[in-house]
Amino acid sequence: MTVVHHDGLLQKVIHSLSDHIAVLDSEGCIVFTNQAWNRFGAENRCCQESGWEGVNYLEACDEAARTGDEFGKHAAIGIAKVIRGEERFQLEYPCHSPSEKRWFLMNVVGLEHDRCRYVAISHVNITLRKLAEEHAYNLSMTDGLTGLFNRRHFDNFLSDEWKRCARLRLPLTVAMIDIDHFKLLNDSYGHQYGDQCLIKVAGVLKGYARRPSDICARYGGEEFVLVFGNCTTDMMRQELDKLMDEIRGLQLPNANAPTAGTVTVSIGVSTQYPLPRTKESIAVGEADAALYKAKQGGRNRIEFLN
Structure with missing residues (x-):
């Protein structure tokens, strides 16, 4: 049986995924992002000049909520609950660009590592499903x-x-x-x-x-x-x-x-x-x-x- 160095393999697997993935600490600060997350941020002009590490994602959701973004409000509440101990949270939300319609599913999962609380967040592109649903809806x-x-x-x-x-x-x-x-x-x-x-x-x-x-x-x-x-x-x-x-x-x-x-x-x-x-x-x-x-x-x- 081939011996695999798991840390390196897991890094490659995570960076190969099309889902946008980030890990937050117990304060809501980002400690890790995969390449899909970084690429989406760069393509949509929401990247951080010094990188994503240390950016408080929970505060970013709160700021969006203060501007009236209902999805930002729900995301902030859901992430905070998972940080405090709830197992998971999900939210479907639109993220349209000037040229196309897009929807994502946010998955938030809590985990423990070295006696510390972390939260893994993934944003899954569900545009094809939502467009199919929208087509059926539009018929009515x-x-x-x-x-x-x-x-x-x-x-x-x-x-x-x-x-x-x-x-x-x-x-x-x-x-x-x-x-x-x-x-x-x-x-x-x-x-x-x-x-x-x-x-x-x-x-x-x-x-x-x-x-x-x-x-x-x-x-x-x-x-x-x-x-x-x-x-x-x-x-x-x-x-x-x-x-x-x-x-x-x-x-x-x-x-x-x-x-x-x-x-x-x-x-x-x-x-x-x-x-x-x-x-x-x-x-x-x-x-x-x-x-x-x-x-x-x-x-x-x-x-x-x-």
Whole structure:
């Protein structure tokens, strides 16, 4: 039988794992990290210049909790309990980047070594499972006609994005979109044609919700809504002008409409800087008020409110 030097082998095994692993002492300070932990920190600009050893991870979670991060709060409480003697703790949490959605499972396990208490933490990437769950969830949250998210999902998304922007002090922009003279279109051409117009307009709109912090939804009837996290009206003006032109470019007949002979839309836009303990309904209300002004101003136009 081959004799193996276990310490060296275990080091290689731990550093070969894709899970991000750290070991904390009884004060919550990091005493060890594997290469996956270090690599993730470097790639996401959260690495420590002098290395991770000595960094108090428990304090970092507490600091995140103080900024309103609920997952940071739960992590801090769970890790503290394991340090005090509980066997283990688990937490699933999102960790989205600007370009992709990501989820992790935090496993926290207590252990004793040389009469000292330590805590081993691993962060396991569970993105594939969460994306599959999200797909199944989205099927129940999708508008059957247009394929866009429905009102129920929109309300949940806006609530979460409002809280995120409040925590990070980021702007949030809401655009309410209404198809001009849609009732007249239905009366003139029939509801089947009206449905086809809704589908085609929705096909244009969904191309403008490109990031994890964006959403496009059917708000109700001929009304749609777009949300852009970490965006202001100034940042979105050119995009929304392009959206208007793209819908006009569909050249969908609406011959009896007084604004134009083809389908057009009116858009109301509002930017808010969410504050803790405020409601996301503010953003929708302001965008709806802007949409009303756009309609009163002749339709087929955009009205901005800040």
